[in-house]
Amino acid sequence: MALPLHTIKDQFPIFKNRPELVYLDSAATSHKPDSVILALNDFSEKENASVHRGLYDLSTDATRRFENVRKKVSDLLGVSNPSSIAFTKGTTESINLIAHGLIRKKLKLGDTIAVTAMEHHANFIPWQQLCHQRGALLNILPVTKNGELNLSGIDSMLGPRTRLLCLTHISNVLGTINPIEEIISIAHRKKIPVLIDAAQSTGHYPMMVDSWDADFVVFSAHKMFGPFGTGVLYAKQEFAPYIEPLNFGGGAIRNVTTEHTEFLDYPYKLEPGTPHVAGVIGLGAAIDFIQQLDLAETSLFTRNLTQKFKARLHELGGARILGQPSNFGSIVSFQMENIHPHDVASFLAQANIAVRAGHHCAQPLLESMGVPATVRVSFSIYNTEQDIDKTIDALAALKRFWSR
Amino acid sequence: MALPLHTIKDQFPIFKNRPELVYLDSAATSHKPDSVILALNDFSEKENASVHRGLYDLSTDATRRFENVRKKVSDLLGVSNPSSIAFTKGTTESINLIAHGLIRKKLKLGDTIAVTAMEHHANFIPWQQLCHQRGALLNILPVTKNGELNLSGIDSMLGPRTRLLCLTHISNVLGTINPIEEIISIAHRKKIPVLIDAAQSTGHYPMMVDSWDADFVVFSAHKMFGPFGTGVLYAKQEFAPYIEPLNFGGGAIRNVTTEHTEFLDYPYKLEPGTPHVAGVIGLGAAIDFIQQLDLAETSLFTRNLTQKFKARLHELGGARILGQPSNFGSIVSFQMENIHPHDVASFLAQANIAVRAGHHCAQPLLESMGVPATVRVSFSIYNTEQDIDKTIDALAALKRFWSR
Amino acid sequence: MSDLKTLYSDIIRHHNESPFHFEKIEHAPVVLRANNPVCGDRFDLFLTADQKRISALHFHGFGCAISKASASVLVKSLEGRSLHEANNICNEFIHFIDNKPLHAPQELTDDFKAFSGVHNFPERRDCAILPWSAMKTYLESKLGRNN
Amino acid sequence: MSDLKTLYSDIIRHHNESPFHFEKIEHAPVVLRANNPVCGDRFDLFLTADQKRISALHFHGFGCAISKASASVLVKSLEGRSLHEANNICNEFIHFIDNKPLHAPQELTDDFKAFSGVHNFPERRDCAILPWSAMKTYLESKLGRNN
Ligand SMILES: Cc1ncc(COP(=O)(O)O)c(C=O)c1O
């Protein structure tokens, strides 16, 4: 039985400590439930040890728990092989590992990398820089006025020299849920591998990576009720042997002589140095928490909040919502007439409402939509309809304040 | 007034939860005091937020605390400029940033990098690999039988084409404390910058980076009472503009267009993606803890434990200690006659004594000393003379067991 | 709410709604870009100056009420000033925002004092000083750092 | 302590102290390296085999009591066997160590059963199977994976 959503907020201590807080910035980072915080605390107080090298209980226990999280992650992603899971610092590092550890050496003058116009900087700048370095071309799949991918041009954009297609599952600005299965199959027909940026979807939407046949999937623990400083790279087995580490150090090697180093296999070769042991254990606890939810239900719940908020904004007037994707998640961006997003956010902050204002690390998207900045509201399972009421009330007060 | 050492163990909850534990593996990772664990927990429960981009209190408070840790780190290191402090995942990443983000592009065919034979793999493999890639030479400063750097050859080893000297402050195998001031001044006379691996010294020994005139200093929080997944790169201001990021993403950039990206200045350009906010806050708490100690006193305390342990080993017989450095810290490596280090560690583990067995990520050192593996014992401020008694008793029992 | 009223004082709101010399100048001899990477705010300052004096100053771009009003106040305060005076005024403003004023309140203009509400919103500091730091960097390099 | 006695059983201690065919063979046709990166243990297996059968097998190197005894038992068990039999024996041993035995205890040799103490020391599993996995990898590639 899934955990009931109407009491779930009680499991998040931040709201006990800050009862007045209306937190609408979960797309930036989510809060953590008791169970995750306790797991982190217990690890520090009772089990703290490094992994992979100790022969004493603390270390062997930590190693077993650490390695077991690969299994939890693969279950969550719908992946059959736990050794396809490498631990990183976060989405950003995972993407850079693929860019510089795998694609760089394949990428020749005149080759192309395809991205979309709605990527987060983390899934844009690495490809832009790599293309600059290698004399390759960055092809950008455009976004319609509605905030959806314009798939009509995809066929001509993906060519025989396209080495990779990089695509976000859910836009962190517009909330658009992209039809990734369809896009993956288009790319695969042309033998182009696909990297899915699942930073906004993992832990919030059902994932079926094996059946989607995605080649690379990346995400961060801190956006899915887990700790900061921990992320995941999933790579399909056929690519794993070719991904080269960007960092070298202890723990990732089979043998070192003064002349030569033999590296371990994937994923270990990509994890040199002492890993963020507590972070990985905490990610495991976050997945345990998520597995108690019914993600079909929770995603419907946050979608409904988003839908309601959009309707209330419309009623309020003076707000312009960016995009109208037909398939959307828990995120909405908007602008208030004649009031800069920064000023909106400051005003809401005074009412203890946390929203984000700016370009949301997606300057190319905002530029393509002709907008320098937006206010972004994002919902998670701990949000309520009262949060919407308070936000709409505050926006009404803002309008009055601004027109006085 | 410094915290009294004889009661300090009470501040480490692991020993309340595991009263039987004799932990002699602090060189791998240290345990965390109450104050650090509480800081991490409070951050999750009361303040959890991402940094640098929010306009609401949670985020601006987190940003202020996060940035303030640069000041704490620079105070601890004896560095005047907090903006010289970049946050990384750990020592390993910090070293790789210098190797691949700075030295790589300067390093020409036939140039050399100098390291010592006592480096940890983290300060060895990156240089070895870089030299391979660039057709450069890796020069290795040898270690004497006593386990000290053989400085007689240093003058001829450091030449006009030496681009960097990489050197550990304290050996993680032998405990040797290297005369880094002297070595830095030799290198500087030849205009060679010096990278100090301070993984084993930061937080345990007084640091005076500005007065040593070190060019780069690296360390990990988890070895100095702080959290996993967080480390530091200090770079002297004259190098900062030239260090290029290895990862690209959000938060590290000034402006992005579809064609071009302008990066922020050091240290921000090296910190793309959501940082390990809790880790940095936890590092701050670890430094607050350390600042209550008198490091001259604590380093004498752990040195005395080490000295006593060496004497007791000698008395016991059948043990061979690796190296006899005249200036040493809290680490000692040894072998038991006819008993493999692994077997020693398993035996001690049965008596709840946690030691490390193996090559300690320093294969080149062990090879140069003609030893494939050792047992390593390392002390910290929470160790006691009883820990030594128990360990010597267990080793005596091991000898009896093995000769039965 | 009262904090917000001091942040968005009448003078700031006035400058935001009717900014001074808010105009794109084609072929301006110097264009300074003031840009806040965190929020995407971006203003261009269009400057005509000889070795001594700023003869004309306009601005254009996009930003929040605070940064826009601040740019407007900057233009109004610096046009016609000598480079040296302009630099002192930039210093004055930045120090005032950072709560380390160089002069007593009664010596400051009302335009400056209108920004005192920023003291309660430290996260808006960067908005307030955005155009001023760009101008200061320019002036310092023109004047030579050590004069 | 009693756990340690089963880990370091008499048979294991005997193999550790007087290993079987512990000898470096110059010019052996095949040398297999079994190496544990975690602890630095490393053994070489020196092998003479035709398409069918292992005619000679020796080993040399450095490792803990468990891995050394295990290599000694391997050499004793596999010399003279057909490649196919040898592969089955490797599987048998690894499965036994992993607590998923393919046969009932009474069908196992005393040399094998001597390693049952490893079950209480999971961190020593890798020591026990070190030479066996190297041998298995070799045999599987010789035999072809699908036979
Ligand atoms: C001297 C030395 N350098 C570097 C490292 C690597 O540190 P980390 O694994 O935290 O990156 C260690 C510890 O493992 C060490 O002892």
Ligand SMILES: Cc1ncc(COP(=O)(O)O)c(C=O)c1O
């Ligand atoms: C879609 C998307 N991709 C990538 C990222 C970057 O993740 P991180 O900052 O954790 O590396 C984010 C969040 O900031 C995101 O929303």
